[in-house]
Amino acid sequence: MKRRDFLLAASGVAGGTAAAAAPAGAQQTTTSGGGNQSGGNGTGGTQTTTSGGGNQSNGNQSSGNQSEGGGGGGGGSETVTVGPGGELVFEPAELQISPGTTVEWVWESDTHNVIPTSQPDGAGWEGSGSESETFDTGHTYSHTFDTEGSYEYVCIPHESAGMTGTITVGSSGGGGGGGSAEADPEHMGVPFQAHYVGIATILMMVMSLIFTFFFLKYGESPHTSGGNR
Structure with a gap:
């Protein structure tokens, strides 16, 4: 093989590999927790948009029932059964929710109440x-829980x-402090597979350059034959 032919072939391989890597790196993932969202046009890329968080409403309550709520809303709803099947328990006894979530207690047996024994400062939950x-x-x-923290109650x-x-509003870890967690490439809008493609492309280019250097330095093999010799 002649030098000129080899250089042309090596350039074509490196260029083709880089071109193949570009679409993979151009992928984009967008996640939305709110209303509708649309992404702009892209060239050679793939865009995925996920939207969620529709309207939520609590059911009607019959006369004589008691209801109380904070102003937040929009955080969903959870149900706690009071005395299910006549058992002396709350079900579930432990609940973790996001701020703004409304919790509804439903009595399924007699002679029960919901009385707070511990709650965050300023929460104002009366039970x-x-x-x-x-x-x-x-x-x-x-009741709608807007203040983060731990709430304990009894019958x-x-x-x-x-x-x-017990109701935990917000993160169970509480209080800030620790260092930030390592970012996930998927959450940064870059598919993780693109990193592999980029690394493979760089390695291919480096190997091509090294092979070309040694080929040019030490010349063609004496056993090769060409048309113009």
Whole structure:
């Protein structure tokens, strides 16, 4: 093989590999937690848009039931069953939610209440009932939790039987501090596979340059034959 023919072939391989890598690196992923979203036009790339977070509403409550809510809203809703099947428990007893979530307690047995025993400063959660006031099957009560932190509550008549509950609003880790976590390439809008393609392209180009250098330095093999010799 002549020098000129080899250089042309090596240039074609490197150029083709780089061209193949470009579309993979151009991919883009966009995630949205809010309303509708549309992405701009791209050349040679692939764009994926995900949208979510529709409207949410709480069900109607019959007369005589008690309801209470904060102003936030829009954070979804959760249901806690009070005394399911006559058992002296809240179900679920532990609940983790995002700020702005509305929790609804639904009574399925008699003589229960929901009384806060611990909550974050300024939360202002009052619960449903008192030491002398309880409610029976069919009663419902709701509250929207906007303040982050841990909330603990009990059913006073059955506290000694273990009828207690906990609600965690926000991150379970609480308080800030620690260093930021390492960013995931997928969350940065760059598909992880593109890194592999880029590395492979660089290696191919480096290997081509090294091979070309040695070929030019030491010349053609004495055993090769060409048309013009």
